[in-house]
Amino acid sequence: MELRPILSTLRRHKVTSWLLVLEIALTCAIVCNAVFMIGQRLHRMNLPSGVAEHQLLQIQLGGIGPKSDADAQTETDLAALRQIPGVRQATMTNQLPFSFGSDSNGTLMLDPHQQQGTAQVAQYMGGVGLLATLGTRLIAGRDFEPGEYVDFDAAVQALHDDNTRGLPQDLIITRGLAERLWPGESALGKTVYFGKALPFRVIGVVANLARPKNHWDGVEYSTLWPIRMTSAEGASYILRTAPQDRQAVLKAAVAKLKQLDPNRVVLVKRTYDEARHEYFANDRAMAGILVGVIAALLIVTALGIVGLASFWVGQRRRTIGVRRALGATRGDILRYFLTENFLLAGFGIALGMVLAYGMNLFLMVHYELPRLPGIYFPVGAAVLWIIGQCAVLGPALRAANVPPVVATRSV
Amino acid sequence: MFRYYIDLALRSLGRNKVLTALMVLAIALGIGASMTTLTVLHVLSGDPLPGRSGTLYYPQIDPRDSQGYLPGKTPPMDQVTWTDGMNLLRAKRADRQALMTGGDVAVQPGESTLDPFYEDARFTTAGFFPMFGVPFAYGHAWGGAEDEAHARVAVISSTLNDKLFGGKDSTGQTLRLSGTDFRIVGVIGDWNPNPHFYDLDRASYNEDEGVYVPLSTSQDVGMNHDGNVECWGNGGNGINPIHDSPCTWLQFWVQLDSPAKATAYRQFLVNYSEQQKALGRFQRPPNVQLRNVMQWLDYNQVVPDDVRLQNGLAFGFLLVCLVNTVGLMLAKFLRRAGELGVRRALGASKRALFAQLLVEAGVVGMVGGVGGLLLAFAGLWLVRQQPASYAALAHLDPAMLLATFLLALGASLLAGLLPAWRACQIAPALQLKSQ
Numbered sequence: 001m002e003l004r005p006i007l008s009t010l011r012r013h014k015v016t017s018w019l020l021v022l023e024i025a026l027t028c029a030i031v032c033n034a035v036f037m038i039g040q041r042l043h044r045m046n047l048p049s050g051v052a053e054h055q056l057l058q059i060q061l062g063g064i065g066p067k068s069d070a071d072a073q074t075e076t077d078l079a080a081l082r083q084i085p086g087v088r089q090a091t092m093t094n095q096l097p098f099s100f101g102s103d104s105n106g107t108l109m110l111d112p113h114q115q116q117g118t119a120q121v122a123q124y125m126g127g128v129g130l131l132a133t134l135g136t137r138l139i140a141g142r143d144f145e146p147g148e149y150v151d152f153d154a155a156v157q158a159l160h161d162d163n164t165r166g167l168p169q170d171l172i173i174t175r176g177l178a179e180r181l182w183p184g185e186s187a188l189g190k191t192v193y194f195g196k197a198l199p200f201r202v203i204g205v206v207a208n209l210a211r212p213k214n215h216w217d218g219v220e221y222s223t224l225w226p227i228r229m230t231s232a233e234g235a236s237y238i239l240r241t242a243p244q245d246r247q248a249v250l251k252a253a254v255a256k257l258k259q260l261d262p263n264r265v266v267l268v269k270r271t272y273d274e275a276r277h278e279y280f281a282n283d284r285a286m287a288g289i290l291v292g293v294i295a296a297l298l299i300v301t302a303l304g305i306v307g308l309a310s311f312w313v314g315q316r317r318r319t320i321g322v323r324r325a326l327g328a329t330r331g332d333i334l335r336y337f338l339t340e341n342f343l344l345a346g347f348g349i350a351l352g353m354v355l356a357y358g359m360n361l362f363l364m365v366h367y368e369l370p371r372l373p374g375i376y377f378p379v380g381a382a383v384l385w386i387i388g389q390c391a392v393l394g395p396a397l398r399a400a401n402v403p404p405v406v407a408t409r410s411v
Numbered sequence: 412m413f414r415y416y417i418d419l420a421l422r423s424l425g426r427n428k429v430l431t432a433l434m435v436l437a438i439a440l441g442i443g444a445s446m447t448t449l450t451v452l453h454v455l456s457g458d459p460l461p462g463r464s465g466t467l468y469y470p471q472i473d474p475r476d477s478q479g480y481l482p483g484k485t486p487p488m489d490q491v492t493w494t495d496g497m498n499l500l501r502a503k504r505a506d507r508q509a510l511m512t513g514g515d516v517a518v519q520p521g522e523s524t525l526d527p528f529y530e531d532a533r534f535t536t537a538g539f540f541p542m543f544g545v546p547f548a549y550g551h552a553w554g555g556a557e558d559e560a561h562a563r564v565a566v567i568s569s570t571l572n573d574k575l576f577g578g579k580d581s582t583g584q585t586l587r588l589s590g591t592d593f594r595i596v597g598v599i600g601d602w603n604p605n606p607h608f609y610d611l612d613r614a615s616y617n618e619d620e621g622v623y624v625p626l627s628t629s630q631d632v633g634m635n636h637d638g639n640v641e642c643w644g645n646g647g648n649g650i651n652p653i654h655d656s657p658c659t660w661l662q663f664w665v666q667l668d669s670p671a672k673a674t675a676y677r678q679f680l681v682n683y684s685e686q687q688k689a690l691g692r693f694q695r696p697p698n699v700q701l702r703n704v705m706q707w708l709d710y711n712q713v714v715p716d717d718v719r720l721q722n723g724l725a726f727g728f729l730l731v732c733l734v735n736t737v738g739l740m741l742a743k744f745l746r747r748a749g750e751l752g753v754r755r756a757l758g759a760s761k762r763a764l765f766a767q768l769l770v771e772a773g774v775v776g777m778v779g780g781v782g783g784l785l786l787a788f789a790g791l792w793l794v795r796q797q798p799a800s801y802a803a804l805a806h807l808d809p810a811m812l813l814a815t816f817l818l819a820l821g822a823s824l825l826a827g828l829l830p831a832w833r834a835c836q837i838a839p840a841l842q843l844k845s846q
Contacts, residue, residue, distance in 0.1 A: 019738035026731045062529050116479055156647030160656055195645045234650045265527055281798035286717050293724050297731055300437055304735035307433045311742035367716055
């Protein structure tokens, strides 16, 4: 196919050609970035939590009025919950990965004298059996011994009084945190510091346990503490059961807790899947909006191509007739319009790539987005070329159907 | 003349239905998308207390120890400790001041058949109500004397009053909150500032606090704190911080009626910080900020990133739609070269032709604008179905309604400029010859 006649024709329609190129370029830039953002959201939504997601239930209670015997009440509750058929494990925890509510974080230091903290880490606290209940896998070291647990209020008081003996001495960290702190070394037996240089020894490493939020600080930077909490301190009951038993167990557990003390309010009762679903609801909505924007952009661009191509076909009916009369086949005419669109889309895509890159730089600065991977460029180009060819096909077929006899008619 | 052009425009639009429909559709889609996101942005970045917000300030100080301090880089704390809050409150250096924090209380309805339930609460001092201009449907706020006396009094929202008392005047009634009896002294009228500027650690938008009790009383009866607690040194991070622990968890607001008073107050904060440092409580050099409501909202970047991103996307989309419309309009105008040539030959000036074509572009814009408005209504309905806390606030107000039409008209006229100008350059003689 000879390109020169097409280019010289386009030169005579400079303004309309440029508009089409510009439209394709803008669409290309926005679509590339939007698809990238969807990918980011999907990646976030699929982050592993490190817990047995489909087996966990959460129940949070609010006490009414000051509670003097919260610890005893909690033990009674847990004992009763463990009796419910289908419950494999039950304990308390202050927080869960990827969930709303207040979260607990601390600044970790490797050296007791350092001025700046090494990492900001999530602090998971819970009673005996927290690891087993969460389904978090221990990959090195050991779990806490029952004798190592301390009560939360006692720990806070000890901290306040600077009395290290009232605090736990050991903690468990995630593999991600261990690798961040001591790359290539075993974390077991190492000491980290919190607060005013209070030392804690690492006795275990778990495969993964994502933070409740603050993902930009490192999703997997979590620590586990042998600190028992109660409902009065904002902790939740968590139960582990078989996936198919979840609804029945949840209902039975809530009924049991209400029966033990009718004067309590159930603040939260849900499966972990529901908690996670709610946590990522905004990301899911944003991904949906982005899909909508991409679809709308591609449709508008395709309609624009159809409109302009139809106009050009209408305008060139006579020329087409002359070419047909001079021996051009229908295929030649069809190919002419397809090639023309291919060229215009090509210019648009080239310009669009530059725009997409610039737009990505802007987003990196203002919205902390990572760099656009190179794969988006060829894929984006292919998609736009295909859409352009499809859009122009209708008008091009109409052009190919122009009979040669048009050439002999005067308008 | 204008009416004649409108008539011509309408005829011409009817003549080329597909091209017209494409143009109207493109403008409607662009306007619909951008007005939806712009309305959301407009609602979310609004002034929560118009007319009052300029005189309300949020003092920030830095009571931390020296660990982690980077001179000039570390911002002061977002909240205050119990000790500092009380010191600043008792200093009474501002026109009005209030110390507060969020909480949740169990409401135990007495006679009614309702089960106990949890309600968001605000534990605050008396200055809150006059300072923020809170209107009362029944009764009144409590005063400084009640704060001092740790009185068991409560103010409730009209929503809670509807729920518990069927909307009747409930002042004087007893309400059991978290196991303690409180006397209702007032019911708040229609008051729902958005963003929830005075405590951004709770939801930023559409926050509905049902119960207000004196801060002093809330501590006596052990009501649960709810909100951010930030500790340093050996501060423990329980939900109910001990009053002398090194943790910030309260918000302190002041009213300063003139800029001179604001300057003086800032100096007072510096002096206070120096004094506390001399006493050994603070370890860092004075690090203070005094922002008014809008500056505070801006500093906290209250408008969600996603909303600003959506707004940018929508305007990008509008731009594509406009480029598309320019192209189609150009095609449409150039196709009428013959007709325009005849009009020129019959004596119409270039200016008249230009005006006629712009009117036609404007008509496309208005029709597109109506379509865009319908789409914006649909878009806002979709926004309200979203899970975000601000979703329920997304409604079109008269200002945005007007803005929609101006944007549609402006955009279509802008889109019409180039095609109309190009079409006017047609030489009349050439067109007549080819007929």
